[in-house]
Amino acid sequence: MGKKVLIIDDSNTMRKIVTRSLRQAGFDFDAILEAGDGQAALDVLAGETVDIILSDINMPVMDGIEFLRQKQADAKIKDIPVVMITTEAGSDILDEAKSLGAAGSIKKPFTPDQIQETLGSLL
Amino acid sequence: MDLNNSISQATQEIFQSMLMMEASPGQALTERANSFVNSVTAIVGIAGTNKGMLAIHIPEPTALVITSSFLMMEVTEVDDDVKDAIGELANMVAGSIKADLTEQGQDFKLSIPSVVCGAEYEIDCLTDSDGVSMPFSIEAGDFLVEFFCRNNSVGTDTLVSDCSGPGGFGRG
Structure with a gap:
């Protein structure tokens, strides 16, 4: 599949x-x-199974950190790897994302090579 | 790294890697621009120890070329796609500058971008702050990147040259 x-x-x-x-x-x-946003993502995940998630952090309604928190609390989706794609490189926010289970991060701006390098080991 | 270099490097890197365009920085302006005609302006607010904003002002024809390149499709009028693309551009530039400032121990939080556009408008905010207005040129036209902030913790007279720590951010 x-x-x-x-x-x-x-x-x-x-x-x-x-x-x-x-x-x-x-x-x-x-x-x-x-x-x-994070809430819309949770709605999608209620009806779809995905292999990997790429998420921004700063978003309205539900940001990427709260999305990670909610995802970790849901046994059905907690094991799906999440890669943060964000301008927040090198900040405390990324440390928080990692502590909430984020599998990696990619800084905006990015190149396809950086996407390949980060996602390659997760898929 | 001073603020001019930070803005210049962030803007050039983003145009090169995301748009495949060369953005050439010009001489920093000595006065702030606040009146714009047929333009698109994206603003990212800064909160935390420092309060301020990053703004990108782009004439409509140039904004259309940038958006077309982002989306890889021809965009012919200023619509939600243009506002979204220019907002994301400002978000990336602000994020890169934030990374430089954070390395120097500054506390920065960025807002979600706001976008203004129209035939004629004025932007009038943080008149008691200091920073940099830097023009850039790409093949499709010119645009302006502004970064202004002040340190909240030590009073309104303390401007960006003081709030940026020992690394020497400031007008330069």
Whole structure:
């Protein structure tokens, strides 16, 4: 069965860039699902199974940190790896994300090679 | 690294890696620009020990070219896609500058970007702060990146040159 990815970002532009970069990095997902914030992502995950999640941190409604917290509390989805894609490189926020189970992080701006390097070991 | 270099490097890196465009920095302006015509402005607020904002002001034709490049499709009018793309551009520049300042021990929190556009408008905020207004040129036109802040913890007279710590951020 092919793999599925969920991209969480409040910017439609960034979701399109991440989608394009995944393809340029050589990933051939069966489905690329999108959500505009953490709550919308939880709604998607209530009805879909995905293999990996790429999430922004600073978002309205529910940010990436609260999304990680909610995901960790849900046995059905807690083991799905999450990679943070964020401008918040090197900050305390990323340490918090890691403590809540984030599997890795990619700093914006990024290249397809960086996507490949980070996701390659998780899929 | 001074603030001019931080803005310059962040902007150039983002244009190069995300848009495949060369953005050439010009001489920092000596006065703030606050009136804009047929432009798009994205603002990211700064909170924490430092209070301020990062703004990018882009004439509409240039904003359309940047958005078209981001989305890899032709965009011909200022719509939600343009506002979103220019907002994300400001978010990335602010994030890169934040990383530089955080390395120097500064406490910064960034807001979600706000975007203003129109035929004629004025931006008037943080008039008691100091910082940098730096013009850039790309093939499609020019745009302006501004970063202004002050330190909340030591009073309104303390400007960016004081709030940035021993590394020497400030007008330079």
